[in-house]
Amino acid sequence: MQITLKDIARIAGVAESTVSRALNNKEGVGEETRLKILKIAEENNYRPNQLARGLAAKKTNMIAAVLSEMESPGNIEIVKNIEEAAEDENYQLILCNTKNDLEKEKSYLSLLESNQVDGAVFIGGGLVSSHLLRASFSEENDIVLVNRLSEEHFFTSVLTDYSSGIYNAVNHLFEQGYRKISFICGKRDNMIEEEKASGYYRAFQDAGLEVKEEYIFETESSRKAGYDAFLEIMNSDLMPEAFISSRELTTIGLVEAIKMGGYFIPDDFAVVGYGDNLLTSIIEPPLTVLSEPAKDLGKKSFEFLIKLINEEVKEPKIEVLTPELIIRESSISKYN
Amino acid sequence: MQITLKDIARIAGVAESTVSRALNNKEGVGEETRLKILKIAEENNYRPNQLARGLAAKKTNMIAAVLSEMESPGNIEIVKNIEEAAEDENYQLILCNTKNDLEKEKSYLSLLESNQVDGAVFIGGGLVSSHLLRASFSEENDIVLVNRLSEEHFFTSVLTDYSSGIYNAVNHLFEQGYRKISFICGKRDNMIEEEKASGYYRAFQDAGLEVKEEYIFETESSRKAGYDAFLEIMNSDLMPEAFISSRELTTIGLVEAIKMGGYFIPDDFAVVGYGDNLLTSIIEPPLTVLSEPAKDLGKKSFEFLIKLINEEVKEPKIEVLTPELIIRESSISKYN
DNA sequence: TTGTATGCGTTATCAC
DNA sequence: GTGATAACGCATACAA
16 A cells, blocks of 8 residues: 555654645644655655545646547647657646547546646637537636637647648649649538638639649548549649648648559649658658648647636637748659 | 536435445446436536545556657557557556656656556667566556566566567568678667577578678667668678668668668568568568557557456466568579 | 444645 | 635445
8 A cells, every 4th residue: 555644744753734835845844743754755666646636636737638540640649749848847648539529539638627637738620619618617617729729719839820721732833833623621610620721712812723623632631532532633634733731630641542543743733741750751752742730730739728727817828830942852843 | 607416416315325326327326326427527527536536445447558669660569559459348558658768657657656657668768677576466457568577576567579580581581582691780689689680690591501690790879870880881881682670660770761762672682671561561662571560569558467467367477479571672682 | 224433545624 | 834624515334
């Protein structure tokens, strides 16, 4: 059995409250007794029971990272950075994977409601569900959103400015001389995907060009969807010169399909993908990508969450980070 | 404020213990009262406080996944599978990243000792530290090791049979006609790396061939280390025909270096790498790899942990899973 | 079947 | 500076 605070009190011949104060570096305990208590605790390898502590203090020093999916390297990267930041502040991180299942999300939300965690950061996923919305209305639930939008209600959020990201990507392709640019994005009832699309439109508009709707493909977010999208396009009579893929997994599938079809990048098709990870940098040819600011997304979101928990801020804050366009071979025109 | 069990008892006009029983589906509560209680709980969105529950029942339904590093996709994959298995059993998972820092590992160990988690699975990392050893001697700490070895003491473990994995890899290369096979592994004071090396030796021995020590390179586990290893080899006068890289990151670096040097795989050098992930399957050419049984590593380790927690087993069990050799283009000899 | 009482390990509020 | 003592929210042994 672990040694408890009560045991230490008994050994030291003092009251539990004194031990508690000494161990927590609170004032009101003589230097001599403090030292004695610390020594006993050390010798007996005392570990405060976090449950009891959390119960009494109404604070667990745990937060939940609720992921919409664990497939994309980008999300993992964000979690990694949250974990790092959390560790610095002595917070533990509970990993939750909803797989885009609202029921699961709902159940993870109860971590907050049952006071098991002090706060939660939701990473990715569709428009906020009613559960989330409802939870956030209770002042006690501290929630931060990463790369996730809400319609009616403001959450403290850290977002990627996908619109300007795509805008830059399109312009880059324009500069390379490409005009027939196919855009592979997600279903546009998803606000984030709609935002990406807006960047596409805006770029064409600003260049005085007209968008041809046929060049926009809405697909699921998966490797296979990216692969299939290319096949479908090849079966049509549009012959794009370039592709922009707005998500990590579809980017991979798209590139696979192009290569599998015996085509060359960028000679036959230029490609701008999404996500700066091992894969996109190593694949042949190295891919021009929009690089998600994963590090800052992680750090910032945790920072916001801590401020919410500590009640240093009241109104929701929103920070928007711009993805960086990392230009590699896949989008460089040979006619340039 | 969240509604508590006491509140429900008051509303229902019964004792707290009755409410507790009803809510936990325990016997000894009338059907009528049970229904009434359940209804009240439902209406008020009651969430049991997990801290209080854990404190009283000495069980938190949380486990820790302690990762030696979060860089390798394989480890992430294992965590993902643990999370999945855990969710099925209604366990939460705390994510801990030690970055191979023993001090951090030690601090995460206190999660166990402070009863914040019911058990922990340690994924990867060097020989078990004394802290781990000590912790495991206390019967109360339920620990499972994944891909990690211990010298003196048996832990419940799920291991990858690296030795036979490498053995098979070497034999595969033999069959392809390669004899000068360079082996890039980790420092061999790490038992797992030593085990991998043993597979290399064994394969040569069984084939009646002699191992040339110069062909074995011990490096760090990183992309850069793999890259540098190739450069170093090119600067020597050994001209290997094939490479076996025993870790994910070095595999990637190695392939990069080969391509960067203007060489072709497998024409100039055959390659067998480690880790079946997006990258190794998509890279050009697709890599022959030893595929880590990540799914089973995850499932099995959680399964073991649960049995330890539930005290269904007493003595440590060890399960050894064999990595699968996935043969792709990178190791197929053109002279075959 | 139901209620009472106690304990889980800590923090916090009082007195002294 | 220190010590009782009451919470925190729930589970459980025992009594009724």
